[in-house]
Structure formats: structure tokens, C-alpha cells
Amino acid sequence: MVTKCLYCKRSVPGRFGTKNYNKAMSESSLKLDFSNTEIAFSNKSDQELKQTFWLFKMMNNQQLVNMGSSLGMLGLKLHVPFTKYFIKKTIFKQFCGGETLRDTQKTVDQLHKYKILTILDYGVEGISEEHEMDETRDQFLAAIKFAASNASVPVVSIKVTGLASNDLLEKAQEESKLSRSDYEAFERVVNRVNDICRYGHELDVKVFIDAEQSWMQDSIDRIVNSMMEKYNREKVIVYNTFQLYRTDKLEYLYASHQKAQADGYMLGAKLVRGAYMNRERQRAEEMEYPCLIHKDKEATDKDYNQAVEYVVKNYETIASCNASHNAYSNQLQAELIAQMGIHRNHPHLNFCQLIGMSDNISYNLSSEGYNVAKYVVYGSVKQVIHYLVRRAQENTSITGDLSRELKLLQTELDRRGL
Numbered sequence: 370m371v372t373k374c375l376y377c378k379r380s381v382p383g384r385f386g387t388k389n390y391n392k393a394m395s396e397s398s399l400k401l402d403f404s405n406t407e408i409a410f411s412n413k414s415d416q417e418l419k420q421t422f423w424l425f426k427m428m429n430n431q432q433l434v435n436m437g438s439s440l441g442m443l444g445l446k447l448h449v450p451f452t453k454y455f456i457k458k459t460i461f462k463q464f465c466g467g468e469t470l471r472d473t474q475k476t477v478d479q480l481h482k483y484k485i486l487t488i489l490d491y492g493v494e495g496i497s498e499e500h501e502m503d504e505t506r507d508q509f510l511a512a513i514k515f516a517a518s519n520a521s522v523p524v525v526s527i528k529v530t531g532l533a534s535n536d537l538l539e540k541a542q543e544e545s546k547l548s549r550s551d552y553e554a555f556e557r558v559v560n561r562v563n564d565i566c567r568y569g570h571e572l573d574v575k576v577f578i579d580a581e582q583s584w585m586q587d588s589i590d591r592i593v594n595s596m597m598e599k600y601n602r603e604k605v606i607v608y609n610t611f612q613l614y615r616t617d618k619l620e621y622l623y624a625s626h627q628k629a630q631a632d633g634y635m636l637g638a639k640l641v642r643g644a645y646m647n648r649e650r651q652r653a654e655e656m657e658y659p660c661l662i663h664k665d666k667e668a669t670d671k672d673y674n675q676a677v678e679y680v681v682k683n684y685e686t687i688a689s690c691n692a693s694h695n696a697y698s699n700q701l702q703a704e705l706i707a708q709m710g711i712h713r714n715h716p717h718l719n720f721c722q723l724i725g726m727s728d729n730i731s732y733n734l735s736s737e738g739y740n741v742a743k744y745v746v747y748g749s750v751k752q753v754i755h756y757l758v759r760r761a762q763e764n765t766s767i768t769g770d771l772s773r774e775l776k777l778l779q780t781e782l783d784r785r786g787l
């Protein structure tokens with residue numbers, strides 16, 4: 370599908386937002402209120418709200434999360450009865466869309482009711498066998514087919530770490546280090562990614578490629594750049610991910626944009642702060658090299674918000690996705706869109722959050738007409754357990770205060786008088 374942008378007067382291809390592209394909507398005053406819990410939890414019954422509150426209350430306790438994570442992983446490994454059942458009824462239900470692609474349909478439909486799009490995210494991690502990597506590619510291809518037939522699923526997210534071994538990606542940071550067999554294995558990885566991007570291009574489904582740890586990211590960037598060069602010529606299909614907690618990534622965003630312009634394709638940019646800060650710091654210390662992560666949160670925030678400004682200002686040649694749970698960064702993008710007089714649902718300007726988190730941002734953005742999507746993770750409990758542990762840890766309070774999510778849930782319970 371190709372849409373003419375009213376502002377830049379050029380073809381704006383792609384589906385992220387284009388289905389809801391509302392030409393009649395002018396850029397009116399900005400009325401965003403992320404503290405509006407009535408809208409944020411409008412999809413939850415009283416009972417569901419109480420259950421969610423209970424879950425986040427459990428997760429607020431760091432000791433409980435640490436113990437629960439270790440027991441959960443051990444229980445799954447040893448097939449302890451009811452472990453899987455318990456995980457599925459609690460944390461899995463909160464943060465995942467189901468075990469299979471078909472299971473996700475319920476979540477997709479539920480989000481669609483609130484004009485929220487879905488980004489399918491097959492939760493695969495840490496595999497090393499070639500046949501498993503081929504299976505993962507097939508899973509991603511199936512997700513693209515599913516998305517193509519589903520009006521509110523414009524994007525499939527993929528992880529190169531599900532298509533390659535971590536060791537190989539690390540080695541491939543310096544191509545000269547690759548042996549002949551490594552080189553062949555790397556070619557197979559490139560072919561898997563290419564199969565996915567080509568299919569996305571054919572069926573008009575976008576492909577977001579996740580960012581990983583710095584010791585693998587150069588290899589991933591190389592592959593993604595070659596895919597963007599191939600498939601982002603007449604529309605934006607492939608998106609790289611920029612981790613702004615890294616000191617070098619704002620510059621890299623600018624350089625990627627310049628390269629895209631020089632080589633005649635459009636940049637797809639998903640912005641994130643970055644998920645692997647502790648491991649990055651620990652490894653830099655152990656191996657005695659300068660850590661690539663900003664020295665403090667303020668510096669990360671500064672680069673992140675500058676990146677948001679850059680992609681919005683260059684929306685004609687960059688299709689972006691602001692992937693964050695940070696209220697200020699989301700508000701900033703909304704304000705810039707208003708200041709520049711761009712349509713709120715311009716297909717190049719998108720927001721997304723993870724399912725089960727920051728509904729206050731997603732539901733309030735969608736109710737104001739912005740393009741917003743949820744990452745809907747799916748996979749077997751065993752496959753997604755590491756993802757679930759990360760989510761639990763993210764919602765833990767170290768200081769004993771209520772976590773961001775818990776405060777919002779408490780506000781809504783109070784508002785409903787429950």
C-alpha cells in the first residue's frame with residue numbers, strides 16, 4: 370500500500386499506521402495525559418485489575434523475584450509438576466500473547482479494539498544448533514504470513530541471535546577472524562535474515578531487527594544495513610535498532626541516515642535506550658576495555674531525546690519507532706509532531722511499548738490518534754522464561770517504593786473504589 374503524505378508530498382509507503390491514516394485529522398492542541406488511568410486500564414475488568422495489581426505487588430519485592438526466578442527456571446528444567454501451570458497463570462499471562470502464533474489472535478483483537486497495533490515477537494533466545502536456527506527462520510516467516518493477513522499487525526520483530534550463534538556473531542565483529550567454516554556459517558545467517566526480509570517486502574510486512582550486546586552488534590548492524598539497502602528503496606520494510614545508552618549510537622544514527630541518503634534508500638530506525646547495561650559494564654570491567662555505556666541515566670536520556678528529535682525532524686527520509694516506556698520521551702515526540710504540524714498518525718512516526726507494561730502510555734497515545742503498537746511476545750513457557758525474568762526484574766523495587774506500574778494500578782483501584 371502506498372499513501373501520499375500531505376506534508377512531504379512524496380509517496381509514504383508501508384503499513385505501520387497507514388491503515389488508520391486519517392487525512393481529516395488536523396494537528397490540534399496537545400491533550401496527552403499519561404496519568405489518565407481510566408483510559409490506561411479501560412480494557413480491564415475490576416477482577417483483572419485486582420489480579421494485575423497482585424502480580425505487580427509480588428514483583429515489587431526483589432527477594433521474591435530473585436527466588437521465584439531461580440525456582441521457576443529450575444522447576445522448568447526438572448519438569449517439576451505445576452511449575453509451567455503457575456507461570457502461565459501469572460507472569461506469562463501478563464507479559465505474553467500466548468504459546469503459539471494462533472494464540473496471539475485474542476490479544477491482537479483486544480488491542481485492535483483500542484486502535485493499538487501489534488508487533489509480533491517470537492520469544493526465541495540462546496540457541497546454537499543450525500537446525501534450530503532454520504526452525505526459527507521458519508517461525509519468523511510464519512509470523513510474516515500471519516501479519517499479512519491481519520489488518521492490525523503491520524510488523525514482525527526478529528532477533529538475529531535466534532538465527533545465529535552468539536559465538537559466531539561475536540567472532541564476525543572482525544571479519545578477518547573468521548575461518549572458512551565460520552564464514553560459511555555466517556553466510557547462512559545472512560541468508561536466513563534475507564529470506565525473512567524478502568518475504569516481508571513481498572507481503573508488505575515490516576521487519577524490526579532487535580539490538581543486542583555490543584560484542585555482537587557490529588555484526589548485526591552490517592547485516593541489517595545490507596537488508597535496508599536492498600529492501601528499503603521504494604518503501605520502508607527493514608528497521609535497525611539504535612541503543613542510545615551507548616555513547617556512540619547517536620552519531621551512528623546520523624551516519625546511518627547519511628549513508629541511506631547517499632545510497633538511495635530510506636532509513637528504518639527503532640529507538641531504544643538499551644537492555645543490557647549491567648552485563649555491558651561487568652564485561653568491560655572484567656576484560657579491561659572502556660565501557661560503551663553512558664556514565665549515567667541523564668546522559669542516556671539526553672541522547673535518547675536528541676535521537677527522537679532527529680528522527681521526527683527527518684521524518685521524510687526516516688521511518689521511526691519510539692520504543693520506550695519513558696513518559697517524557699513519548700511526550701516529547703508527541704509535542705514535536707504537533708510543533709511541526711505533522712499528522713499524528715503519519716506512517717513514519719510510531720510509538721511502541723511491550724505488552725503488559727506502560728498501558729498508560731499506549732492507551733492514552735492511541736486514544737489521541739497516534740500510531741501506537743504493542744510488542745506481543747509469544748512462545749512456549751520454556752522459550753520465553755528469560756524474557757519473563759527480565760520483565761519481573763524490571764518491575765522490582767530496590768528502594769522499597771512502589772514501581773511505576775504498581776503506582777498506576779493503585780491509582781486506578783482507588784479511582785474505581787476497589
Ligand SMILES: Cc1cc2nc3c(=O)[nH]c(=O)nc-3n(C[C@H](O)[C@H](O)[C@H](O)COP(=O)(O)OP(=O)(O)OC[C@H]3O[C@@H](n4cnc5c(N)ncnc54)[C@H](O)[C@@H]3O)c2cc1C
Nearest residue numbers: 579580614641642643644665666669692693694695722723
Ligand atoms: C517495544 C520495545 C522494544 C525493545 N527492543 C529492544 C532491543 O531491541 N534491544 C534492546 O537492547 N532493548 C530493547 N528494549 C528495551 C529498552 O532498551 C529498555 O531497556 C527499556 O525499554 C527501558 O527503557 P525506557 O526507554 O523504556 O525507559 P526508562 O525506564 O526511562 O529507562 C531505563 C533505561 O535507561 C538506561 N539507564 C538506566 N540507568 C542508567 C545508568 N545509570 N546509566 C546509563 N543508562 C542508564 C538503561 O538503558 C535502562 O534500560 C525494547 C523496549 C521496548 C519498549
